[in-house]
Amino acid sequence: MAEISASAVRKLREQTGIGLMACKKALQETDGDIEKAVDFLRKQGMAAVEKRAGRDALEGLVTSYIHPGNRLGVLLEVNCETDFVARTDDFQQFAKDVAMHIAAEQPKAVDRESVDSSIIDHEREIYLEQAKNEGKPENIAEKIVTGRIEKFFQENCLLEQPFVKNSDQSIEDLVTELTSKVGEKITISRFSVFRLGEAS
Amino acid sequence: MAEISASAVRKLREQTGIGLMACKKALQETDGDIEKAVDFLRKQGMAAVEKRAGRDALEGLVTSYIHPGNRLGVLLEVNCETDFVARTDDFQQFAKDVAMHIAAEQPKAVDRESVDSSIIDHEREIYLEQAKNEGKPENIAEKIVTGRIEKFFQENCLLEQPFVKNSDQSIEDLVTELTSKVGEKITISRFSVFRLGEAS
Numbered sequence: 387m388a389e390i391s392a393s394a395v396r397k398l399r400e401q402t403g404i405g406l407m408a409c410k411k412a413l414q415e416t417d418g419d420i421e422k423a424v425d426f427l428r429k430q431g432m433a434a435v436e437k438r439a440g441r442d443a444l445e446g447l448v449t450s451y452i453h454p455g456n457r458l459g460v461l462l463e464v465n466c467e468t469d470f471v472a473r474t475d476d477f478q479q480f481a482k483d484v485a486m487h488i489a490a491e492q493p494k495a496v497d498r499e500s501v502d503s504s505i506i507d508h509e510r511e512i513y514l515e516q517a518k519n520e521g522k523p524e525n526i527a528e529k530i531v532t533g534r535i536e537k538f539f540q541e542n543c544l545l546e547q548p549f550v551k552n553s554d555q556s557i558e559d560l561v562t563e564l565t566s567k568v569g570e571k572i573t574i575s576r577f578s579v580f581r582l583g584e585a586s
Numbered sequence: 587m588a589e590i591s592a593s594a595v596r597k598l599r600e601q602t603g604i605g606l607m608a609c610k611k612a613l614q615e616t617d618g619d620i621e622k623a624v625d626f627l628r629k630q631g632m633a634a635v636e637k638r639a640g641r642d643a644l645e646g647l648v649t650s651y652i653h654p655g656n657r658l659g660v661l662l663e664v665n666c667e668t669d670f671v672a673r674t675d676d677f678q679q680f681a682k683d684v685a686m687h688i689a690a691e692q693p694k695a696v697d698r699e700s701v702d703s704s705i706i707d708h709e710r711e712i713y714l715e716q717a718k719n720e721g722k723p724e725n726i727a728e729k730i731v732t733g734r735i736e737k738f739f740q741e742n743c744l745l746e747q748p749f750v751k752n753s754d755q756s757i758e759d760l761v762t763e764l765t766s767k768v769g770e771k772i773t774i775s776r777f778s779v780f781r782l783g784e785a786s
Binding site: 405444445446447449450452456457458460461462463465470472552565575576578580581583 | 644645646647648649651652656657658659660661662663665674774775778780781782783785
């Protein structure tokens with residue numbers, strides 16, 4: 387499989403508003419060619435892709451989900467491009483679903499880029515120690531660590547998590563689906579999770 | 587007025603659960619004597635003080651306030667000692683009031699101790715430059731900066747802000763009042779404010 391540079395992925399994301407993993411996959415399919423990757427995404431039914439280039443997602447909603455009992459709460463910002471879309475049932479349902487998903491799964495960040503690097507350093511250290519304690523030689527240990535970090539990202543990045551209401555879809559799939567449906571760039575920009583008594 | 591050490595204030599706060607400014611004032615009244623300061627607080631009608639020493643406020647509520655229009659939201663954790671108190675109307679109204687106050691006033695932190703020091707450094711630099719540009723001599727400039735930092739704290743620390751629904755009371759007064767009423771340590775432990783489009 388072709389090695390895809392982070393900058394190509396970023397460029398494609400900016401141009402299309404499509405999520406990280408979908409962009410990466412599109413680039414892998416097209417050997418890293420951004421123009422072809424846009425076509426690839428369009429062919430996949432993401433018809434809205436071309437129209438979105440360069441536009442910002444600055445409208446949207448701030449919403450919350452408070453779990454019954456008031457011991458767990460989520461604050462969430464989701465964005466689209468126009469107030470019109472923000473008011474649609476589809477967008478409001480999306481915001482509601484994502485907030486509830488976050489409460490259930492408690493991801494650490496929206497995507498890989500926004501995971502605090504100190505968290506990764508900390509995890510890497512633990513995994514490396516684990517591999518060493520299992521008596522693995524260094525080159526094997528490195529591979530194990532890489533694999534575990536990959537798994538950590540998959541489990542802790544919101545966009546990569548399977549949606550709690552339908553585990554066949556990732557949250558990123560949900561974003562992509564809505565993007566296609568409403569024809570606007572949709573992003574999940576940030577969230578906070580408070581669990582009672584866990585304040586730092 | 588007596589110089590009160592930060593550690594004495596912290597100790598008194600831990601012992602009593604009373605807010606920063608009230609503890610500082612009590613210590614100033616008693617020349618820094620913690621035992622006497624506890625008595626001073628009790629005399630002021632904070633009858634619950636003695637009962638709270640050493641107990642943690644680990645029950646409470648996570649609640650939110652979403653301003654109509656969904657462009658501004660607040661997530662808040664307030665704590666008390668028992669689930670019983672957390673369920674009372676008084677405590678729930680308190681949580682609701684504080685969340686709404688935060689949405690209206692957008693404080694930067696709960697109290698002085700939790701203001702990020704980089705924010706203060708940044709403000710100090712600006713104030714110092716301002717004072718210099720006004721042609722003040724260095725010793726005067728320092729005093730001006732100290733005064734402006736004090737004002738910055740007063741304006742940006744939740745506990746020191748006048749309560750939006752009754753500006754005769756600070757939020758700290760509200761906490762103290764509820765503490766006395768329910769006989770448990772009450773704390774505001776953390777909050778998040780999201781304003782649409784302001785994600786960093």
